[in-house]
Amino acid sequence: DADVTQTPRNRITKTGKRIMLECSQTKGHDRMYWYRQDPGLGLRLIYYSFDVKDINKGEISDGYSVSRQAQAKFSLSLESAIPNQTALYFCATSVGFDPGEEETQYFGPGTRLLVL
Amino acid sequence: GNSVTQMEGPVTLSEEAFLTINCTYTATGYPSLFWYVQYPGEGLQLLLKATKADDKGSNKGFEATYRKETTSFHLEKGSVQVSDSAVYFCALHASGGSYIPTFGRGTSLIVHP
Numbered sequence: 022d023a024d025v026t027q028t029p030r031n032r033i034t035k036t037g038k039r040i041m042l043e044c045s046q047t048k049g050h051d052r053m054y055w056y057r058q059d060p061g062l063g064l065r066l067i068y069y070s071f072d073v074k075d076i077n078k079g080e081i082s083d084g085y086s087v088s089r090q091a092q093a094k095f096s097l098s099l100e101s102a103i104p105n106q107t108a109l110y111f112c113a114t115s116v117g118f119d120p121g122e123e124e125t126q127y128f129g130p131g132t133r134l135l136v137l
Numbered sequence: 138g139n140s141v142t143q144m145e146g147p148v149t150l151s152e153e154a155f156l157t158i159n160c161t162y163t164a165t166g167y168p169s170l171f172w173y174v175q176y177p178g179e180g181l182q183l184l185l186k187a188t189k190a191d192d193k194g195s196n197k198g199f200e201a202t203y204r205k206e207t208t209s210f211h212l213e214k215g216s217v218q219v220s221d222s223a224v225y226f227c228a229l230h231a232s233g234g235s236y237i238p239t240f241g242r243g244t245s246l247i248v249h250p
Contacts, residue, residue, distance in 0.1 A: 063242035063243045066237060111180055113180075113181075124169065124238060125183050126171075126173070126181070126183075126228075128173075131180050
């Protein structure tokens with residue numbers, strides 16, 4: 022089974038709808054991240070969480086919210102979807118900062134979202 | 138702040154050609170450097186990494202050397218295969234910064250038979 026899973030894998034929604042993307046991990050990592058990927062723009066960080074009680078805004082948090090329900094679960098919500106939120110969304114985890122250890126990111130398979 | 142600059146793609150090569158994808162960075166502190174690969178329809182996965190100056194990361198025939206003097210981490214492979222077609226991302230994690238990673242914009246590689 023995959024270590025980082027995302028549901029749904031594909032989603033089509035309409036402008037103004039609220040939707041939730043879910044991420045679960047079995048790696049036991051404390052840190053979780055949400056990114057969006059757009060052609061030519063690479064990966065942009067939306068939100069990140071270093072533990073269950075810690076939530077931080079990333080580069081492009083406007084229009085999004087998150088919930089860290091448990092160490093293993095990190096959900097991303099679009100409160101009122103708009104067409105320019107059409108993108109590929111990735112969840113990722115990392116073990117946590119430890120001097121001398123690199124912060125390798127482990128990615129889920131992505132959710133492809135289309136907002137009409 | 139931290140930043141990563143990659144050469145723009147797509148890079149189009151014939152099978153068995155030599156590959157170089159350039160990556161330069163700006164960072165505070167002493168960053169660790171990474172190359173991730175994204176195959177079609179999949180998430181990113183770590184390809185190789187280097188944690189200090191002059192280290193060489195290698196995997197699957199790919200190599201990259203951490204050059205502090207030129208702030209670079211160029212990805213190379215001596216003989217590419219069609220199966221190497223993917224998007225490649227250079228990234229850094231700076232120990233003295235905010236502890237979140239910085240990614241480049243990605244470089245698409247297309248290898249023709």
